[in-house]
Amino acid sequence: MTAAAYAEIAVFFAALTALAVPLGGFIARALAGEAPLVGRVLGPLERALYRVAGVDPAEEMSWRRYAASVLVFNAAGLLLLYALQRLQPALPLNPGRLAAVPGGVAINTAVSFVTNTDWQAYAGESTLSPLVQMAGLAVQNFLSAATGLAVLAALARGLGQRSKGALGSFWVDLTRGTLHVLLPLSMALALLLAGLGVVQSFGGEGRWPLREPARDASGRPVTEQVVPVGPVASQVAIKQLGTNGGGYYAANSAHPYENPTPLTNLAEALAILLVPAALCFTFGGWVGDRRQGWTVYAAMLAILVPLTIATVAAEQAGNPALAALGVDQRPGPLQAGGNMEGKEARLGPVDAGIWAAATTAASNGSVDAQHDSLTPLGGLWPMWLMQLGEIVFGGVGSGLYGMLLFVIVAVFVSGLMVGRTPEYLGKKIEAREIKLASVAILLPSAVVLGGTALACLVPAAAAAAGNPGPHGFSEILYAFSSTANNNGSAFGGLTADGPFWRRATNVAMLVGRYGVLVPVLAIAGGLARKRAAPPSAGTLPTHGPLFAGLLVATVLLVGALTFLPALALGPVVEHLQLHAR
Template sequence: FARRNAQGIGNFWVDMTRSTLYILLPLSLLLALALVGQGVVQTFNSYQTVNTLEAVSYSTPKLDVDAEGKPISETVTTQTQTLALGPAASQIAIKQLGTNGGGFFNVNSAHPFENPTPLSNFLEMLAILLIPAALCYSFGVMVGDTRQGWAILAAMTLVFVALIFVTVPAEQSGNPALVALGVDQTATAQQAGGNMEGKEARFGIVNSALWAVATTAASNGSVNSMHDSYTPLGGMVPMWLMQLGEVIFGGVGSGLYGMIVFAIVAVFIAGLMIGRTPEYLGKKIEAFEMKMAAIVILVPPLMVLAGTAFSLMLDAGNASIFNPGAHGFSEVLYAWSSAGNNNGSAFGGLSANVPFYNFWLGLAMLFSRYWLIIPVLAIAGSLAAKKTVPVGPGTLPTHTPLFAVLLIVTVLMVGALTFVPALALGPIVEQLQMLKP
């Protein structure tokens, strides 16, 4: 957008070196030190065996069998425990700031060695959104009008906040089926209340739901609670955020260019309505840019919906579903949404570590990433080669609240029209089943 009549769009290695040395490494060092200060483990020592406060007894199978052929077990009593250690803090800082996800420990940021305190929880959530949000302002500076960056950031933030106010009440309201069993789900000074299944007691409902929204708004995938245990409506929001293309903040850089593609579509729609050639930041939006934008918008839904249908048609795809009915469908849809949009979080009720899902989800990740990068670079090259069109009386202002609303509507309409039918078969129908008397 900032270049005129240019024959290139820069040097990849220069950009990567600068972003790594000047942004990612310094921020990772600072965050790692802060996490160590909060008690996140950081050591190259081997695992430590410690004495527990109480002795623990458990049954363990022996190699022998009894006369009936049944395995024989024996009771073992121990008062020691092996603690898993390692350079966790440095890895967590890198993966949170780089919106990668995954966890040093199996339960990710629900583990007390990875996320021990409310402050560490806040810092890790902040790291997820920090660079993607800051890049909106950077974009405004680079194109010479910071208002453009603020408009994009406002659109992202409004959707983000609105969906938080869907997820938190859905989880805080709890599960009616547990009420019938006499389970107290009321929020009090002694308990968080609501649907606490799959959540850490030290984080409660709000911090868990906030993390779930943040990690799927960005292409992060780290979790501090298990999304599979959310209420149907509460679990649908993280799923839908991924299905929107992870443009609500999104990954480091990828969320911004995804939202800019939607901005190009928005100005194209507005240009059709007012009968003028669409323009964005002084560059005419023509047929080539719209074709490339269409590829960016359509490839992930194609991978997600076709992949979900493909999995459910085959015995190999159904064999890993451990929950029947609508929730099992949601697990498969979530897995493909996560892979097709480069997230990494999961509904744990689906065992994806089998040859079928390892191969096909891996292929979806590879295909979706490259077929977004290529058309986005094509758009960049086309715009860089164009002349800048002077602002005229018919130019649509793209820094106003009105344009931010138009951008939000464009993103939501694409997401709604594409995925609501599939969501109706999964979390929506499951929510209705949960609420029925």
């Protein structure tokens, strides 16, 4: 790996930290309704919404009521998104005269966007009108992220409560997360991207004659190039910031209209990690101890930075199968080199490697290079980052609440080692918390491994893999790792719109989202009722390098023990085969 690649990774993570720390403070104020400027503009709108919706902003919900509100609101969003896709031809703003989306694909897409997954079994530019993209998909991009933010706020309240048993109001958290956090951030990023070349219009298409006419596969002459355009910048902004990842175009952020320059690529890649990173610092502020936030952030970086380096190194090293053909893959001043299949010339393997690690560490799933064509190890690390449970940054809100489950487990394990009752932030961690945390950690893993095994046994499912051998197995494993952890990226060679894959990914996405979210709220409710005990000489501090190390070890141990055998069958075998030639 070149020195420039190390430098690029270092600058990237330094920039992320420099942006995330102040944003963390901003989010804490915004969710309390105290953000300056933004609050003054959108505050009146917020209060009007509460009045019309009959919401009491001072309501304190029990965890059951909070969870029920989340589930009903998400279910309603799912139905609306399904309806918009089915009614597409009858709705305005459909310049390409696109037909109704078939029912099965429409359900899959609705589940996918409501669960913050953005797994796509369709090609954006040829399936969905600008209206459905804006009023359907982009709206759920906001609301699914705001849902994660709200649940995190509820958990933080449970940890910080002084034995009241109350978690705040989901409606208020949802509204403030949307209006005061996600909307202003997206607006700023969208305008930046539009200025740098990302298209932004109300639909239509770019059309011009080809400089040199070509012929299609059947020999007919092609004289024109036609590229659909639409509200792309506004959608890309929230798909990056909301850890959604669903692209306007099928090629996602590899498409030059979604990500035209190295600078837009940097902005979009930072936006992938920005909100989940900032939430670490928001959390530190909420619980009144900044060191808690820094410890979690440091643990996340301690996992992500080495895996980013490993991914970039694998991609920059290139593909031995092509080296054998005499292709020049050496990086230098005149070419990025490395493994360029599925990558864009303006980006190259370093930018694509950083993005691949970021988009799978966060549960984003957007891509700026086709993951199916990554080298075996370049694909292994992103896959493992998803399998860890989307907790190394993870989704907006969901990443940190997932990581806090591991904090609870780490506190418990270390409590066993020193023989003390485990506690976190003064709250005793008891059997109920450990049971619920175990369920939430194991459910997605069970779906990944069980689903992969099932798909290998069902001939129609296994036949959907587009590549032969261990790489085909990787495509299947990647699909379940992605959907059951609400990431949404894919090894795109897998044909995912058949009945098996639609249904299997529906189940995986729903279990991965709500099988974690509901236990987290249950833990929050239980913790909120407990009295906080002042720290004593025997309390294990949950800040500092020692605890960060314990946390990292817990995450890696669970992730490695669960998934190493499966990974050995896919990417590891492919790597050995490729290098044995």
